[in-house]
Amino acid sequence: MDRKTIESLFNRVGEIRCLVIGDLMLDEYLWGRAERISPEAPVQVVDILREELRLGGAGNVVNNLVCLGAGVTVCSVVGEDDNGGALLEAFTRQGFATGAIFRDPARRTSRKTRVVAAHQQIVRIDRESREPLSCAIERQVCDWIAANAGGFGVILLSDYLKGVLTPQVIEAVVAAARPAGIPVLVDPKGNDYRRYCGVTILTPNRKEAETASGVAINDLDSLARAADTIMTNAGLEHLLITRSEEGMSLFSRTADPVHIPTVAREVFDVSGAGDTVLASLAIGMAAGLQLSEAAVLANIAGGIAVGKLGTSTVTPAEIINAVALTHSDSDSKIKNRDVLAALIAAERARGKKVVFTNGCFDLLHAGHVKYLQKARSLGDLLVLGLNSDASVRRLKGEKRPLIGEEERAHILAALDCIDYVVLFDEDTPLELITALQPQILVKGGDYTPEGVVGREVVEACGGHVELVTFVDGKSTTGIIERILERYA
Structure with missing residues (x-):
């Protein structure tokens, strides 16, 4: 859970x-303090201070x-x-x-009448x-x-x-x-x-x-x-x-x-x-x-x-x-789409500039981190759309991802530059972008603005696309190839 x-x-x-x-039934509460014993019998005397009637x-x-x-x-x-x-x-x-x-x-x-004093029930009357x-x-x-x-x-x-x-x-x-x-x-x-x-x-x-x-x-x-x-x-x-x-x-x-x-x-x-x-x-x-x-x-x-x-x-x-x-704290950043859509709408209403990017982020490396830090600097908060395991398999083959979606989500959510992580199961993030309506849509420098999925949605809302260049020589594929070369 x-x-x-x-x-x-x-x-x-x-x-x-x-x-x-x-x-x-009615639950009646008589709240008071008990500081003395009755002279009539060895029982507490409760001075009633407040009365409450509940369903x-x-x-x-x-x-x-x-x-x-x-x-x-x-x-x-x-x-x-x-x-x-x-x-x-x-x-x-x-x-x-x-x-x-x-x-x-x-x-x-x-x-039912309950007499309460000193944070405990003294007697109940039915x-x-x-x-x-x-x-x-x-x-x-x-x-x-x-x-x-x-x-x-x-x-x-x-x-x-x-x-x-x-x-x-x-x-x-x-x-x-x-x-x-x-x-x-x-x-x-x-x-x-x-x-x-x-x-x-x-x-x-x-x-x-x-x-x-x-x-x-x-x-x-x-x-x-x-x-x-x-x-x-x-x-x-x-x-x-x-x-x-x-x-x-x-x-x-x-x-x-x-x-x-x-x-x-x-x-x-x-x-x-x-x-x-x-x-x-x-x-x-x-x-x-x-x-x-x-x-x-x-x-x-x-x-x-x-x-x-x-x-x-x-x-x-x-x-x-x-x-x-x-x-852990990272768990609080991972949201389902319906919850996140309401949160982002509230953030926009408060004047916050919402940045969105997406990807598989399998085997997180320095290139990913630099990219995400740059994306976060473009606005007030960064939402990361993360491809689910099924989506990654369709895009990159049956042997991927190497890291499951829940682990990937928690690793990414632990980064200070990321405010929210949301999984999506589709091949593209178009439905997610439509639901969230960010003001800034970020993709890697290997894209052209016209080729970015969701550009029309963002621009229709007054936003724009930003392209961020990846760090040269840093890729998940390269890491996999080096592992195979050294340990195969």
């Missing part, structure tokens, strides 16, 4: 439509998806009480349609209903799912065992999603996961996995046994078990387990971290990442969430920064 992949994912995340179905349960999943940039619709049931009204008002303020949030006068809307939906309300929910669920890119079931996700509701989701190829992700609860049969993946934590499997998890062998039991009982193809400080483990019927280590960071509060994992995993899957890559994304996001106090959300910038910390 590299930075450019994550940046590109979040660049298109707004196109993803997510449906969240599950138990909505909890499935609402926290919604918040996470929104913070990640996705479009979200929520389907649930709340009571016709003050808390239910507050939930609907909160969704309305954030611009969400509430037509799929049904109200039941017989239900009590869940509200007020809620846990009964399954009435038959009439359940039918309304199932009918809405049947009519609408097929139009989403991913469906998330947030189960807190408060009665919304009945077996019939889950069956309705699977029936609507499976024909359309829509992934269904579930944050499960309880000890009987057979009710989730037909979904794409479950995301229990270690304790939940132990409860559901009846297997005490204390090493990788017992973890594998627990996973196999859950997957067999629930008829699953995939299972992601979150393991706190030990990271995550992804199990699939058709692949070996993938154990993803956690990123060391201070843990303040794990409440809501499962919601963050579910949301980020869903975004990754809907964006087309491999399941193992989506799990890595979820692991990074979950690690950020536990470093915050209270049920929290995670932003794309936080995830990108976390990924950047695991790579």
Whole structure:
């Protein structure tokens, strides 16, 4: 999982439509300080300094998806009480349609009150209903799912065992999603996961996995046994078990387990971290990442969430920064085309003069470096279009390149004179130049201005072509020939 992949994912995340179905609740936080003991009982006295009301349960999943940039619709049931009204008002303020949030006068809307002092929870107070939906309300929910669920890119079931996700509701989701190829992700609860049969993946934590499997998890062998039991009982193809400080483990019927280590960071509060994992995993899957890559994304996001106090959300910038910390500085310069196009447009808008050049740059040598330094001196920043391995093979033969595209990209990105590197797979950089619209297009002195690909595009935007002479006697071919001569 590299930075450019994550940046590109979040660049298109707004196109993803997510449906969240599950138990909505209000999370109330009472923040204060505890500096004395009550004379009435041996308990702390908390002086409340601040109060906060947040969307909890499935609402926290919604918040996470929104913070990640996705479009979200929520389907649930709340009571016709003050808390239910507050939930609907909160969704309305954030611009969400509430037509799929049904109200039941017989239900009590869940509200969890957490008292926090000295950066830790002192006590939690729950007020809620846990009964399954009435038959009439359940039918309304199932009918809405049947009519609408097929139009989403991913469906998330947030189960807190408060009665919304009945077996019939889950069956309705699977029936609507499976024909359309829509992934269904579930944050499960309880000890009987057979009710989730037909979904794409479950995301229990270690304790939940132990409860559901009846297997005490204390090493990788017992973890594998627990996973196999859950997957067999629930008829699953995939299972992601979150393991706190030990990271995550992804199990699939058709692949070996993938154990993803956690990123060391201070843990303040794990409440809501499962919601963050579910949301980020869903975004990754809907964006087309491999399941193992989506799990890595979820692991990074979950690690950020536990470093915050209270049920929290995670932003794309936080995830990108976390990924950047695991790579060298050169990684931050390597971009996918869509991300780079937006960056370059912003640079031009700020009055920056953008220089572009391209090439294979196989076996980097002094001639390359001098050429690139000269190109950079012509403007404010230099973008290098780098031929992919497939492109190099078509241009120079099956034995090239000698250095793979990722290595070439990182070597070039390490040069101070280069601001961005972007790979392209076409035989010429015309599409890339069209997307970036640089003001200066640089090629070697062995070209004529008329023969430079992309000249018309650049000149149409008011730019021009510059030809830079290569250093005599420096070439990749010459290096290869000397190696063969000396070591053949």
